[in-house]
Amino acid sequence: MHSDPTQFALIAPATLSEALALLSNGRHTPIAGGTELMVALAAGRLQQKSLVSINHLPELRFIQTTPTAITLGANTTFTDIRRNPTIAAELPLLTLAASWTGSIANQNRATLGGNICNASPAADTPPALLVYDAAVTLISANPETRELVERTFPYAEFHLAYKRTLLHPGELLHSVTIPLPTPAHHHFIRKVGTRNAQAISKTALAAIATVGDHHTLTEVRLAAASLADRPVRLYTTEAALLNASLAAADITTTVLRARAALASESCPIDDIRSTAAYRTAVAANLLEQFLRTLPA
Amino acid sequence: MTTIKLTINNTPATLSVSPIKRLLDVLRDDLHLTGTKEGCGEGECGACAILMNGELVNSCLIPALQADNATLTTIEGLANATHLHPIQQCFLEQGGAQCGICTPGMILATHHLLAQYPNPTDAQIREGLAGNLCRCTGYMRIFESVRQAAAKSLLPNH
Ligand SMILES: Cc1cc2nc3c(=O)[nH]c(=O)nc-3n(C[C@H](O)[C@H](O)[C@H](O)COP(=O)(O)OP(=O)(O)OC[C@H]3O[C@@H](n4cnc5c(N)ncnc54)[C@H](O)[C@@H]3O)c2cc1C
Numbered sequence: 078m079h080s081d082p083t084q085f086a087l088i089a090p091a092t093l094s095e096a097l098a099l100l101s102n103g104r105h106t107p108i109a110g111g112t113e114l115m116v117a118l119a120a121g122r123l124q125q126k127s128l129v130s131i132n133h134l135p136e137l138r139f140i141q142t143t144p145t146a147i148t149l150g151a152n153t154t155f156t157d158i159r160r161n162p163t164i165a166a167e168l169p170l171l172t173l174a175a176s177w178t179g180s181i182a183n184q185n186r187a188t189l190g191g192n193i194c195n196a197s198p199a200a201d202t203p204p205a206l207l208v209y210d211a212a213v214t215l216i217s218a219n220p221e222t223r224e225l226v227e228r229t230f231p232y233a234e235f236h237l238a239y240k241r242t243l244l245h246p247g248e249l250l251h252s253v254t255i256p257l258p259t260p261a262h263h264h265f266i267r268k269v270g271t272r273n274a275q276a277i278s279k280t281a282l283a284a285i286a287t288v289g290d291h292h293t294l295t296e297v298r299l300a301a302a303s304l305a306d307r308p309v310r311l312y313t314t315e316a317a318l319l320n321a322s323l324a325a326a327d328i329t330t331t332v333l334r335a336r337a338a339l340a341s342e343s344c345p346i347d348d349i350r351s352t353a354a355y356r357t358a359v360a361a362n363l364l365e366q367f368l369r370t371l372p373a
Numbered sequence: 374m375t376t377i378k379l380t381i382n383n384t385p386a387t388l389s390v391s392p393i394k395r396l397l398d399v400l401r402d403d404l405h406l407t408g409t410k411e412g413c414g415e416g417e418c419g420a421c422a423i424l425m426n427g428e429l430v431n432s433c434l435i436p437a438l439q440a441d442n443a444t445l446t447t448i449e450g451l452a453n454a455t456h457l458h459p460i461q462q463c464f465l466e467q468g469g470a471q472c473g474i475c476t477p478g479m480i481l482a483t484h485h486l487l488a489q490y491p492n493p494t495d496a497q498i499r500e501g502l503a504g505n506l507c508r509c510t511g512y513m514r515i516f517e518s519v520r521q522a523a524a525k526s527l528l529p530n531h
């Protein structure tokens with residue numbers, strides 16, 4: 078059922094401060110690349126009747142590199158991410174996640190901000206951002222004074238529950254800042270969907286780790302898509318793996334312990350794409366694959 | 374209603390439309406350019422693909438207002454008065470089109486692919502066209518069309 082376009086308002090303010098001033102009464106919804114909201118419009122299930130386009134705002138479309146971190150504006154598209162050689166070298170999991178987020182036509186429009194703020198537990202970039210310890214900067218305008226207010230949080234705190242985030246009405250995600258991993262970090266990501274191209278994941282696992290002198294995991298961060306009602310870090314599994322041995326004599330024990338820890342903290346949903354049991358089993362397999370590919 | 378200005382196939386146009394009207398409908402209803410097709414209406418099939426500021430996009434997911442001041446190329450903008458565009462010619466010669474619904478999107482996706490990778494690998498062709506679904510050809514003839522178009526465009530004087 079198509080919606081009647083005349084029932085919707087959409088405006089495109091010239092600057093970020095004008096957009097924030099408009100949004101500050103909490104009655105308008107931002108639209109970036111539209112690859113979520115326009116699908117909802119087509120299906121006749123777009124609830125929000127008044128939209129503010131932020132897609133054209135250059136203040137939100139940038140990639141800034143410093144010696145210690147990379148900051149991406151919310152309007153950065155997946156194509157922007159894929160074309161950036163620094164991201165490919167330093168944050169390969171983000172480049173990979175961007176490369177399998179829908180088709181090329183989708184990647185040319187879909188934004189990082191939209192992927193995060195849409196807050197689907199199955200979205201592709203959150204697991205990578207979680208293991209990279211990203212921070213999110215949110216921005217809003219005070220409704221009376223129009224003064225701009227910024228807040229910065231660890232991205233791990235951003236998702237509160239199913240489709241619920243830290244964002245207040247009228248607030249925008251401004252940017253995502255990712256500290257650069259060291260050359261010693263090993264990176265892993267794998268998505269399992271129905272087919273390779275353009276499929277939403279049944280589950281996905283991202284991981285980064287360092288291995289010390291005695292074949293032990295000296296640091297490990299894990300995150301998954303679709304193992305809970307929101308994108309999650311797997312803290313219990315991380316704790317079970319810290320200082321665990323990857324030596325040939327110990328790897329089987331380490332893998333079993335990791336699989337059990339993951340199963341204990343995994344609480345996926347059953348939905349049209351998959352079942353909870355399948356998701357947990359596949360995520361455990363991905364975790365095992367990651368552990369067995371680390372240098373022992 | 375809102376006024377938008379765009380350049381469509383090298384011609385400037387000014388239109389008065391609902392700002393959230395799908396660019397696909399603006400092309401077909403307001404500009405009478407019915408070469409751009411609707412398959413799914415939700416970003417999955419690529420039948421509505423066009424070039425916007427040189428980038429491949431699905432016009433069913435773009436609100437008209439976001440095309441304000443954009444430069445658009447649709448399938449109607451590829452051929453000249455006497456000759457098909459070489460990519461169109463290759464689709465014709467290789468049997469890359471049957472019912473034709475997916476074809477405009479396939480051709481624009483090919484255009485976008487070859488602009489980036491003039492000599493694409495099979496994997497690049499596969500990825501470049503992964504967002505374009507075809508219910509007729511079984512894809513092999515489309516592949517051959519793209520390969521021929523790449524080979525042709527690599528020839529001198531082209
Ligand atoms: C065919 C198809 C395939 C897809 N495949 C995948 C896939 O494989 N993996 C995947 O993860 N996703 C996929 N998606 C979903 C979608 O493309 C992504 O989630 C995309 O990143 C959304 O970004 P957008 O800018 O288009 O979002 P929009 O539709 O513009 O917005 C999405 C939501 O985020 C909010 N929002 C946007 N920007 C901001 C901001 N700066 N601050 C606050 N709120 C904001 C909007 O209000 C809205 O609620 C697919 C979509 C389609 C149509």
Ligand code: FES
Pocket residue numbers: 410411412413414415416417418419420421422431432433434
């Ligand atoms: S009609 Fe736009 S992608 Fe299918």
Ligand code: FES
Pocket residue numbers: 469470471472473474475476506507508509510
């Ligand atoms: S030729 Fe019919 S859908 Fe491709």
